[in-house]
Amino acid sequence: MRMRAVAALGFALAAAPGLSGAARAAEARFVGPKKCQACHFAEHKSWSATRMARALDLLKPGAAAEAKTKAGLDPARNYTAEPGCLACHATGAGRPGGFASASETPDLGGVGCEACHGAGSEYLKDGKMTLANRSYKRTDLIAAGLLRQDRETCAALCHNEKSPTHRPFDFETGVKTQVHALAPLKFPHE
Numbered sequence: 001m002r003m004r005a006v007a008a009l010g011f012a013l014a015a016a017p018g019l020s021g022a023a024r025a026a027e028a029r030f031v032g033p034k035k036c037q038a039c040h041f042a043e044h045k046s047w048s049a050t051r052m053a054r055a056l057d058l059l060k061p062g063a064a065a066e067a068k069t070k071a072g073l074d075p076a077r078n079y080t081a082e083p084g085c086l087a088c089h090a091t092g093a094g095r096p097g098g099f100a101s102a103s104e105t106p107d108l109g110g111v112g113c114e115a116c117h118g119a120g121s122e123y124l125k126d127g128k129m130t131l132a133n134r135s136y137k138r139t140d141l142i143a144a145g146l147l148r149q150d151r152e153t154c155a156a157l158c159h160n161e162k163s164p165t166h167r168p169f170d171f172e173t174g175v176k177t178q179v180h181a182l183a184p185l186k187f188p189h190e
C-alpha cells in the first residue's frame with residue numbers, strides 16, 4: 001500500500017519540470033538530517049534556527065492565524081496530519097524513510113536537508129558523496145537523486161501556487177537569508 005503511494009509520487013515527480021534525477025530520487029530513502037550534520041555541521045546548525053526547519057509548526061492550531069484567515073484556511077484547525085500540507089511542510093512525507101508523524105519522525109518535520117537536496121540513501125553510497133571521494137562528479141550524484149539547487153527546483157517543489165499562502169519568491173535573497181550558512185565548495189565536481 002505504501003509502495004503504491006511511493007510509485008505514484010515518483011511518477012508525479014518525474015513529470016515535474018526542472019527535476020532531472022527525480023525519478024531515481026523517488027526510489028531513494030530519506031536518511032534524516034543527523035546523517036548530513038556529521039559532514040556539514042555549519043549548514044546544519046544555521047539551518048536549525050530557520051523558519052524552514054520549523055515549517056511544521058505553522059500547521060498547528062493558532063499558528064500564523066492571520067495568514068491562515070487571509071488564505072481562507074481555518075486558524076483553529078490542526079493541519080499537522082494533512083498530506084496536502086505535509087507535502088511542503090515536512091520532509092519526504094509518506095515516502096520511504098520520510099516523515100510519518102511528529103512523534104514517530106521528529107527530525108523530519110519541517111523543510112529539512114533532503115526536502116531541498118533530495119533523499120540521501122543513494123547519493124551517500126560509496127563512490128558518491130563520501131569523504132573518500134570529495135571530488136565526486138556532480139552529475140553522478142544527480143543521477144542518484146541529488147536535486148539541483150536552483151530557483152526552478154524550489155518553484156517546482158514548494159514555491160508555487162499550490163501553496164495556499166503563495167507569494168512571489170526571491171530565490172537569490174532567500175538562499176542568502178532563509179536557508180543556511182553557505183560556504184564555497186572546495187573540490188571540483190564538474
Ligand code: HEC
Nearest residue numbers: 035036039113114117120129130131134138185186187189
Ligand atoms: C561522509 C560525509 C558526508 C555526508 C554524510 C554528507 N555529505 Fe554532503 N558533501 C560531502 C562532501 C565531501 C562534499 C563536497 C564538499 C566540497 O566540495 O567542498 C559535499 C557536498 C554537498 C553538497 C553540494 C552539492 C553540489 O552541488 O556539488 C550538498 C548540497 C550536500 N553535500 C548535501 C548533503 C546532504 C543533504 C546530506 C545528508 C543527506 C549530506 N550532504 C551528507 C560530504 C558529506
Ligand code: HEC
Nearest residue numbers: 058064067068079084085088158159162163164165166167
Ligand atoms: C506547494 C507547497 C505548499 C503546500 C501544499 C502548502 N504550503 Fe504552506 N507554505 C508553503 C511555502 C513555500 C510557504 C512560505 C512562503 C509562502 O507563503 O509562499 C508556506 C507558508 C505557510 C504559512 C505561513 C504564511 C505566512 O505568511 O506566515 C502557513 C500558515 C501555511 N503555509 C499553512 C499551510 C497549510 C495549512 C497548508 C495545507 C492546507 C499548506 N500550507 C500547504 C508551501 C506550501
Ligand code: HEC
Nearest residue numbers: 036040043044047052111112113116149175179181182183
Ligand atoms: C530550503 C532549501 C534547503 C534546505 C532545507 C537545505 N539546503 Fe542546502 N542548499 C540549498 C541551496 C539553494 C543551496 C545552493 C546555494 C547556492 O547555489 O549558492 C544549498 C547548498 C548547500 C551546500 C553547498 C554549499 C555549502 O554551503 O557548503 C551544502 C553542503 C548544503 N546545502 C547542505 C545542506 C544540509 C546539510 C542541510 C540540512 C541541515 C541543507 N543543506 C538544507 C537549499 C537548502
